[in-house]
Amino acid sequence: MSVRAGIVVTGTEVLTGRVADANGPWVADRLLELGVELAHITICGDRAADIEAQLRFLAAEGVDLIVTTGGLGPTADDMTVEIVARFCGRELTLDIELEAKIAAILKKLMARFSGVDFDAVRAANRKQAMVPVGADILDPVGTAPGVVVPGAPTVLVLPGPPRELQAMWPAAIANDAVQRAIVGRTIYRQATVRMFGLAESGLAETLREAESISGFTDLEITTCLRRGEVEMVTRYEPHSVAAYEKLMDLVRARHGDMVFSEDGSLIDDLVARLLSGRRIATAESCTAGLLVARLTDQPGASAYVAGAVVAYANEAKADVLGVDSALIDAHGAVSQEVAEAMAAGALRRFGADTAVAITGIAGPGGGTEAKPVGTVWFCVALADGTAVSRAVRLPGERADIRERSTTVAMHLLRRILLGLRD
Amino acid sequence: MSVRAGIVVTGTEVLTGRVADANGPWVADRLLELGVELAHITICGDRAADIEAQLRFLAAEGVDLIVTTGGLGPTADDMTVEIVARFCGRELTLDIELEAKIAAILKKLMARFSGVDFDAVRAANRKQAMVPVGADILDPVGTAPGVVVPGAPTVLVLPGPPRELQAMWPAAIANDAVQRAIVGRTIYRQATVRMFGLAESGLAETLREAESISGFTDLEITTCLRRGEVEMVTRYEPHSVAAYEKLMDLVRARHGDMVFSEDGSLIDDLVARLLSGRRIATAESCTAGLLVARLTDQPGASAYVAGAVVAYANEAKADVLGVDSALIDAHGAVSQEVAEAMAAGALRRFGADTAVAITGIAGPGGGTEAKPVGTVWFCVALADGTAVSRAVRLPGERADIRERSTTVAMHLLRRILLGLRD
Structure with missing residues (x-):
């Protein structure tokens, strides 16, 4: 037995992509945690016929629970409750107690603005106190209450602002009708394995x-x-744990050296942990700061990131990193020799014990037959004299090559810090 | 007469929110530009019955065009083409020419990996050469071809990786069957105006x-x-051009100084043009390379970007940029004095004629009452001695503050290079 749910996201601004929908993925995550299987997310604009069509679709697909987000505001284009009521065959009725509650919230809110006609605002918001007969009300976080309409499917109506929706979620899930709708849920396990250097x-x-x-x-x-990176996510019921472990034995046997995470950790987390107690600097050409920006995405990175030199021009490689110009002349700026000299320069310049250098051709121009666009040299150097270099040829366009280069560098760095050799 | 479309986004990783869907909003935007009305976006996992249900739903809603994204890869959970074929009542058939094309792409790709059994890989990818009878094929950008199945509705099947989907779009829209499906669209004009420094x-x-x-x-x-930035997008039919021009007269009268783009240009394009013939370097602390990475997003940036110093640690500010430690002691690293010294250091260090320095508190730690998280100092310095500094207090979290800082810096740079004063 399993429980299936659908999510209806409403809002023209979301449908047209002007605002990224944060609610669908968030509610999806919560449902999965609960062991509710999510079948569909549907997105439509503020049009009654389209919203109703999506509700009918999900009901026809036999979902046990529909969660709607958005369309609970006071303006004319907010119509979710009305449509849900019609869809569930229930009349709308004014809830006097709720109306008073909303009025109290509004009074407080309006106190911050001057020259607002409070009665006019309250009239506009009376709409928000209209609820389907027999529905449960979830107390407003902003001014909009949530609504639960019991039935098959049960419909849970939530506000659009993510902050309001998320604050209302615990009460929504605690609601009796919602609990009855999801009573048959399955508890799943989910495991994520990440690999690098492997084709899908x-x-x-x-x-x-x-x-x-x-x-x-x-x-x-x-x-x-x-x-x-290749990411493999497996969901299974507890009784399938043996099958999952056999799968993992096989994956490790075939791709063991490429598996870098079995517990959901990202390469960024792993590298951050490995850098603890160290002092790293980067020397970047084609990535132009993307690697150091990525390292410092982590809160607390100032404990181990000293800094970086972006040496985009060749003179900067020589002047700021101390790369011998003769090396550049002899081997070209994109070469093992220059990558090594850049890493050494970063160690020296920042008094660091760990350095990563990247020099490559991100394109669209600058490629040659010997070194086409996508050719990138990396060097990781440590204060103990270890220096490991590697060249790759990356696919894609300028932005892909630059971004992918930071991933290659992160993985190279991880391997060197773990004492693995490539 | 109007043309309606629906988008089916497939992929368990998208449904469950592990990967944010970039394709729905992107395709929505393109359809709107074409004057096609978007009715629904539906998202489902890699399950045949759910994908098919969504196709049936959209067809029942009377859309003229369905665009699907994802599920074209070589693995068993990639099944979009097979399901679309069944939905359209067409057999799948192996396209020999397409198979050879994919094999050639794979051969090139596999050359980068060692120890891969090429024949096994090719067999896995034969699946990608199976197409519905009578469908049109869109040449692969990665290894997956797109497919157009003519009919009512016409179904356009596109790959999931945004880079592949976007590169395939022009060919998809040029396809005869797609053109026939959207022939009744309304032609709109669309104008975008961008403003900075204005509350919505x-x-x-x-x-x-x-x-x-x-x-x-x-x-x-x-x-x-x-x-x-505040972006105002206006869509209108050609006969409304006079109303649009009157609107723009009013916007310019009210917010002229804040309007920086009326032709769709981004601040990045404008700054790139202004930097032509110059030589810029950045000195970054909290943004840690994000600004120089943004400047070098532009192809051809090597003509004017010399490089950058990311001085994350205070010693790096002193050692690499030559900021007097006494300044840091006296005013703190986040101060006008230090921002100015960093900019001067960048000019000197790179022999640049234009420099931007950023020093701020991105959080979550490090804030004080006088300088809370979000406090950022900027300085733009030119070789002629011009130096303009400015402090802002940015809202949001670490990533927001870092990213927003690069935008503030870009606008400050634009104004200084145009000779405007803040």
């Missing part, structure tokens, strides 16, 4: 091989190529 | 004033706060 099709081959594992079909596996 | 509510007031303009109600105006 290589993993596909391993997964085909895994089909012979007993219970394999009970594992819900999704794979995804992201920022140059 | 200030613009809202101007728009209320604009209601007296004759024909104003025929303008479809949306405003949006983005990256600290």
Whole structure:
């Protein structure tokens, strides 16, 4: 037995992409945590016919719970409660107690603005106190109350502002009608494995091989190529743990050296941990600061990031990093020799014990036959004299090459700090 | 007459919110530009029954065009083409020519990985060469081809990686069957105006004033706060051009100094043009390379970007940029004095004629009562001795503050290079 849900996101600004929808993914996450299977997210504009069509669609698909977000405001384009009432075959009725509650909230809110006609505002907001007969009311966080309409499916109506929606969630889930709707939910486990240096099709081959594992079909596996890494997420019920462990044995046997995370950690987290107690500097050419920006995305990075030199021009490589111009003349700026000299320069310049240098051709111009666009040299150098260099040829366009370069650098850095050799 | 479309976004990673969907909003934007009305975006996981249900729903809603994204990869959870074929009542057939094309792409790609069994990979990818009978093929950008299945509705099947989808879009829209599906679209003009330094509510007031303009109600105006800039997008049919021009007269009269773009140009484009013939360096603390990375996003930036020093640690400010430690002791690292010294150091260090320095508190730690998190000092210095400093207090969290700081710096730079004074 399992429980399925659907999410209806309303709002023209979200449909047209002017505002990114934060509610769909957030509610999806909460439902998954609860063990409710999410079947569909649908997004539509503030049009009655489209909202109603989505409700009918989800009901026809047999979901047990529909969560709607948005359309609870006071203006004419806010119509979710009215449409849900019609969809559920219930009349709207004015809830006097709720109206008083909203009026009290508004009075406080309006006190901050001068020259507002309070009665006019309250009349506009009376609309928000109209609820379907027999529905449960969730207290407003802003001015809009949430509504639960019991039934099959049960409909949970939540406000659009993410802050209000998220604050209302605990009360929504505690509601009896919602609890009854999701009573048959399954508790899932979810495991994430991340790999680097592996083509997605290589993993596909391993997964085909895994089909012979007993219970394999009970594992819900999704794979995804992201920022140059392959991510494999598996959802399974507790009784399938043995199948999952056999799968992981196979994945480790085939791709062990490429698996860098089995507990959900990102490469950024792993590198941050490895850098604790160290002092790192970067020397960047084609990435032009993206690596140091990525390292300092982490709160607290100032404990181990000293700084960086972006040496975009060749003179800057020589003047600021102390790279011998003769090296650049002899080997070109994109070369092992220059990457090594840049890393050494960063160590010296910042008194660092760890340095990463990146020099490459991000394009669109600047490529040659020997060094086409996408050619990038990396060097990781440590104060003990360790220096490991590597060249890659990255696909894609300028932005891809620059971004992917930071990922390659993060992984190289991880391996060197772990004492692995490439 | 109007043309309606629906978008089906597939992918368990998107449904569950592990990956933010970039394709729905992007395709929505493109369809709106074309004058196609978007009715629904639906998102589902990699489950055949759910994908098919969404296709049926959109067809029942009478859309003329369905665009699907994702599910074209080589693994078993990629099944969009197969399901679309079934939905359209067409057999799948192996396209020999397409198979050869994909094999050639893979051969090149695989050359970068060692120890991969090429034949096995090719077999996995044969799946990608299976297309519905009578469908048109859109050449792969990665390894996955797009597919157009003519009919009512016409179904346009596009790959999930945004880079591939976006690169395939022009060919998709040029396709005859797609053109036939959207032939009744309304041709709109769309104009974008960008402002900086203006609250969205200030613009809202101007728009209320604009209601007296004759024909104003025929303008479809949306405003949006983005990256600290206010963007106003107006869609209108050609006969409303006079109303739009009157609106712009009013906007210029009210907010002239804040309007920086009326032709769609981004601040990045404007700054790139202004930097032509110059030589710029940045000195960054809290932004840690984000500004120089943003400047070098532009192809050809090597003509005017010399480099940058990220001086994250205070010693780096002193050692690498030559900031007098006494200044830091006296005024703190986040101060006008230090911002000015950093800019001067960048000019000197790189032999630049233009420098931007940023020093601030991105949080979460490090804030004080006098200088709370979000306090950022900027200085733009030119070789002629001009130096303009400014402090702002930015809202939001670490990532917001860092990103918003680069926007403030870009605008300050534009104004100084134009000879405007703040």
